[in-house]
Structures are given as structure tokens and as C-alpha cells.
Amino acid sequence: MPGKRIAVIGAGVSGLGAIKICLEEGLEPTCFxxxxxxxxxxxYQVRDYEWQGKYYKSATSNTSKEMTTYRDYPSPDRFPNYLHNSRIMEYLRMYAQHFDLTKHIRFLSKVHSVRKRSDFSCTDVLVETTGKQESYVFDGIMVCSGLHTEPILPLQNFPGINRFKGQYTHSCEYRSPEKFQGKKIIVVGIGNSGADLAIELSHVASQVYLSTRRGTILNKFYPTFLINRWAENKLNARFNHDVYGLLPKHRLLSHQATCGDDLPNHIISGRVLIKSDVREFTETSAIFGDGTEEDLDVVIFATGYTFSFPFLENNATVLDSQHSMFKFVFPPQLEKPTLAFIGILQPVGATIPTSELQSRWAMRVFKGSNKLPSVRGMTADIRRKRKRFGKEFLNNPRDTCRVQYVEYMDEIVSEIGAKPNLPSIFLWDPKLAIEIFFGPCTPYQYRLQGPGKWAGARRAILIRRERIIKPLRTRTLICDQPPSSVPFWLKSACAALLFVLLRVF
Structure with missing residues (x-):
């Protein structure tokens, strides 16, 4: 008997994972x-008819390769620990080829509408391919088109920008720095893209200004699981954010941290100057909130993106940026759970493993293996989370869909019964339990037990340290490997104590 037919909208990192999970669960995916x-x-594309996919040439992942991976397909150990966009594309092509995913993708196919049938049993999908429209019927829809569908260019917030005689653009149009040689440039916004562009442009521009309203915390190796005070002290020990003009008005974990390790060096050398928010523009300059004024040739708005789903009925109400979906996946008001959003969130960590877990849960709901709570139960959960998120995060577009990486993955994997049971693992494999407890939360641990178990998960966890070190060993040295920072006996003792405490409580 053929499996249920599932439409996957988008073949990015979330869409590829969704196709693979569909096949794993015995469903029939068609990706548009x-x-x-x-x-x-x-x-990366030099130029395209649409902005989508236009990452700048030097764009590099700000999450490590051991985190930025599908749970049953580690990236090659020869890859560097932080991947350039070309390396990520290489990894995605390897993944698609290994699991034979491409044959399920219909390229140059734009989804125009998704409409539920009157009995809610199936969904009609209208797709345009090479100028022709075709209609399909599916049992489930997975929206994997991503958060970054529409660039935000808030010109109304910057008086005078229309009379500015220089060039202004959104960061999504930026490719490489060559044409900005000798220019005076301001980058508005200090997110990851803003910091990256300011650093890169400072090598060719006569001066780069970086405008921020709130400041930011800078570090690629941020310890998100620790309390704000401890983490902020550690980050400030690296360099004083106040002295560098970067001291934020928020706590570390309440807003997206910026991953730009090179920025302090460019600030201290004067290549990048931190400025306050722009009050207004003149024909040739920007006037800032503190009253200072700087002459400019170019304005780049690194002001982020928003998401839009014009192909859905009631687009504005299905997803309203206010945590209106059950665990960021299922709209609670549907008569039957035939629609799931995958990767439409911002984890404080990597998207690939997070969206893959969402797909595993969604597929089991589509199949009937998992049941959702009642509408009342889902709505109550949404309200509780909305209230909690209001305390944890800023009321800011960058934080409307933000979740804590490990906490969220544990929550989703618990829905499908695949959360690793540490006491159980300790009994039959203490070495593995110790590595999980003391090591980073890599995606492979969510393939150790339960549905979707992967035979290679144990080995992937145990050799991850070697995988991290290998790309750094580009020079042959004859010496003993340095001892572990934590002695094995201490790890064992702590793990045993943890096991006892878990059994007791």
C-alpha cells in the first residue's frame, strides 16, 4: 500500500531533511x-532574478560543523570546523546524493496556492512550472521555505534617506567588497551579517561606520547554557564590550548574540567605528542620536528579514510572528494536522538538526503514530510559551521565533520518544554516557534510541573530538597528544554521581 503523499515546499537545508525523513517513514515526498x-x-549566486539565495561571497557558518549537520550524516572530517558557504553546499550535495533525494525535487516550480478540501482530508496545491500551472493533491504539507523570505528595508524609520545622494541598499544585495574601494560606508544593524560586512568592507573602504541601537555580545564560541552573569563576565574578560562601544542594553541570552570574532581588532585599529542609531540622513551624511555627523558615500541596511507565505490561505493569521503555532510547527486551529512548518524558527544554535527533528515529529503526526493535544491544550501551551518568551527575549523582529537550542530539541525529541536516557545508557555503555554528559550536545545523540535510531550514532559521538582536531592538523608534529582537560577518573566519578541522583530523584 503506497504511503501518504507529502508536499515539501523548498529545497533548502530544511527541505532536504524533510524529504529524507519522508522516505525514512515510508511516505511519498514531492518537493517544489x-x-x-x-x-x-x-x-551563492553572483546575480539572479530574485534576491533569494544571495548570500555574500565570503559568508561562513557561525555554528560549528559538528552542530551544523544532519543526525545520521556527519560532514567529512577533513572539512574545517566552521564552513564557508561553498563547503555547506558541498555537504548538502553529498547528503542529497547519498540518500538519492534529488529525484523527488521538481525544480523551477513555484507554489501559487495551498488550499484545504472541504472535508480537510487532503490539500490541493497549485504549482507553476516553466509557465504552466498544474494542480496536485497531497495528504500533508511541509512548509520549508525558511524565515528569510523578505528583506526588511525600514526606510520610514530613517528620515532624509530619500534625499541622500549616495547609494543605499539592503545587505541581501551585497556580494563582494571590490566596488566599494575608497568609499565611506555605514552599515546599519549589528547582527551577524552587519558585523561580517563591516569587517570585510573595512579592508577596501576609506572608513566604515557600524550603527547599533542596542550594542551586542560578540563571540563565536558563546556558552549559551550558562547563566547570563557568568557568561557575560567570561566574554568581557576577552575584551571589554563597554570600552569598544558594544555594551548591550540587554542580557546575553535575551537577544541574538553576534558572531564576529574579528570585529574588536577592526575597532581597535580604527577601520570600523561604532556609532549610535541614525537620527536622520542629509544629502551627503548621517546624523546620529548623540548629535555627531559623518559624511557618507554608501548606506547598507543590515536590518534583517521577515517571512511570508503568500501561497497559504489566511497567510496573516496562520503565522503572525507571535508564537501562534504549537511548538513552532503545527497551527492549532486546523481541523486535521495536515500542515507543518519546518525551520520557521531561530534556534540559538544550528538550524539543520533543529528542523530535522521537527520533520521527524511532523511525519509521525502525519502517519498517525503521534497524536497532537486538543486545540485547547495546544493553545494553552502556546500562551504559556508566549508569556515565558516575553520575559526571556526582547520584543524585536530578530527574536520573535527564537528558541534555546538544546532545550527545544529535547522538547521535540521527547514527542517522538527518542530522547537519550542517560541512566540507561550509563548502565550498558558508561564510556558513551560520560561523553554525552561532558561533551557538547551534538545532533547524533538524538539518533541513539527510539524511532529513527541510527547504528552509527555511537561512533559519531565518540570520535567527534578527533573530527574537530583533524582539520587543524595541517602540519605534521611528532609529539604526544595533550592530556584531556578533565581526567577520566573524574569524569567517571561525576557520571556515577549523576546516575545515582537521577535514580533517586
Whole structure:
């Protein structure tokens, strides 16, 4: 008997994972991709008819390769620990080829509408391919088109920008720095893209200004699981954010941290100057909130993106940026759970493993293996989370869909019964339990037990340290490997104590 038919919208990192999980669960996926290739935002293009996919040439992941991976397909150990966009594309192509995913993708196919049938049993999908429209019927829809569908260019917030005689643009149009040689440039916004562009442009520009309203915390190796005070002290020990003009008005974990390790060096050398928010523009300059004024040639708005789903009925109410979906996946008001959003969130960590877990849960709901709570139960959960998020995060577009990485993955994996049971693992494999407890929360641990178990998960966890070190060993040295920072006996003692405490409580 054929499996249920599932439509996957988008062949980026979330869409590829959704196709693979569909096949794993015995379902029949058809993926519709508007462009002619996989990769979504990670596919660098010099020029295209749309902005989508236009990452700048030097864009590099700000999460490590051991975190930025599908749970049953580690990236090659020869890859560097932080991947350039070309490496991520190479990994995605390897993944698609290994699991034979491409044959399930219909390229140059834009979804125009998704409409439920009157009995809610199936969904009609209207797709345009090479100028022709075709209609399909599916049992489930997975929206994997991503958060970054529409660039935000808030010109109304910057008086005078229309009379500015220089060039202004959104960061999504930026490719490389060559044409900005000798220019005076301001980058508005200090998110990851803003910091990256300011650093890169400072090598060719006569001066780069970086405008921020709130400041930011800078570090690629941020310890998100620790309390704010401890983490902020450690980060400030690296360099004083106040002295560098970066001291934020928020706590570390309440807003997205910026991953730009090179920025302090560029600030201290004067290549990048930190400025307050722009009050207004003149024909040739920007006037800042503190009253200072700087002459400019170019304005780049690194002001982020928003998401939009014009192909859905009641687009504005299905997803309203206010945590209106059950665990960021299922709209609670549907008569039957036939629609799931995958990767439409911002984890404080990597998207690939997070969206893959969402797909595993969604597929089991589509199949009937898992049941959702009642509408009342889902709505109550949404309200509780909305209230909690209001305390944890700023009321800011960058934080409307933000979740804590490990906490969220544990929550989703618990829905499908695949959360690793540490006491159980300790009994039959203490070495593995110790590595999980003391090591980073890599995606492989969610393939150790339960549905979707992967035979290679144990080995992937145990050799991850070697995988991290290997790309750094580009020079042959004859010496003993340095001892572990934590003695094995101490790890064993702590793990045993943890096991006892878990059994007791």
C-alpha cells in the first residue's frame, strides 16, 4: 500500500531533511523548489532574478560543523570546523546524493496556492512550472521555505534617506567588497551579517561606520547554557564590550548574540567605528542620536528579514510572528494536522538538526503514530510559551521565533520518544554516557534510541573530538597528544554521581 503523499515546499537545508525523513517513514515526498538548484540561502549566486539565495561571497557558518549537520550524516572530517558557504553546499550535495533525494525535487516550480478540501482530508496545491500551472493533491504539507523570505528595508524609520545622494541598499544585495574601494560606508544593524560586512568592507573602504541601537555580545564560541552573569563576565574578560562601544542594553541570552570574532581588532585599529542609531540622513551624511555627523558615500541596511507565505490561505493569521503555532510547527486551529512548518524558527544554535527533528515529529503526526493535544491544550501551551518568551527575549523582529537550542530539541525529541536516557545508557555503555554528559550536545545523540535510531550514532559521538582536531592538523608534529582537560577518573566519578541522583530523584 503506497504511503501518504507529502508536499515539501523548498529545497533548502530544511527541505532536504524533510524529504529524507519522508522516505525514512515510508511516505511519498514531492518537493517544489522555485529555483534550479538545492541549497536555499546557502547557494551563492553572483546575480539572479530574485534576491533569494544571495548570500555574500565570503559568508561562513557561525555554528560549528559538528552542530551544523544532519543526525545520521556527519560532514567529512577533513572539512574545517566552521564552513564557508561553498563547503555547506558541498555537504548538502553529498547528503542529497547519498540518500538519492534529488529525484523527488521538481525544480523551477513555484507554489501559487495551498488550499484545504472541504472535508480537510487532503490539500490541493497549485504549482507553476516553466509557465504552466498544474494542480496536485497531497495528504500533508511541509512548509520549508525558511524565515528569510523578505528583506526588511525600514526606510520610514530613517528620515532624509530619500534625499541622500549616495547609494543605499539592503545587505541581501551585497556580494563582494571590490566596488566599494575608497568609499565611506555605514552599515546599519549589528547582527551577524552587519558585523561580517563591516569587517570585510573595512579592508577596501576609506572608513566604515557600524550603527547599533542596542550594542551586542560578540563571540563565536558563546556558552549559551550558562547563566547570563557568568557568561557575560567570561566574554568581557576577552575584551571589554563597554570600552569598544558594544555594551548591550540587554542580557546575553535575551537577544541574538553576534558572531564576529574579528570585529574588536577592526575597532581597535580604527577601520570600523561604532556609532549610535541614525537620527536622520542629509544629502551627503548621517546624523546620529548623540548629535555627531559623518559624511557618507554608501548606506547598507543590515536590518534583517521577515517571512511570508503568500501561497497559504489566511497567510496573516496562520503565522503572525507571535508564537501562534504549537511548538513552532503545527497551527492549532486546523481541523486535521495536515500542515507543518519546518525551520520557521531561530534556534540559538544550528538550524539543520533543529528542523530535522521537527520533520521527524511532523511525519509521525502525519502517519498517525503521534497524536497532537486538543486545540485547547495546544493553545494553552502556546500562551504559556508566549508569556515565558516575553520575559526571556526582547520584543524585536530578530527574536520573535527564537528558541534555546538544546532545550527545544529535547522538547521535540521527547514527542517522538527518542530522547537519550542517560541512566540507561550509563548502565550498558558508561564510556558513551560520560561523553554525552561532558561533551557538547551534538545532533547524533538524538539518533541513539527510539524511532529513527541510527547504528552509527555511537561512533559519531565518540570520535567527534578527533573530527574537530583533524582539520587543524595541517602540519605534521611528532609529539604526544595533550592530556584531556578533565581526567577520566573524574569524569567517571561525576557520571556515577549523576546516575545515582537521577535514580533517586
Amino acid at each position: 523548489e522555485g529555483t534550479n538548484d538545492i541549497g536555499g540561502l546557502w547557494r
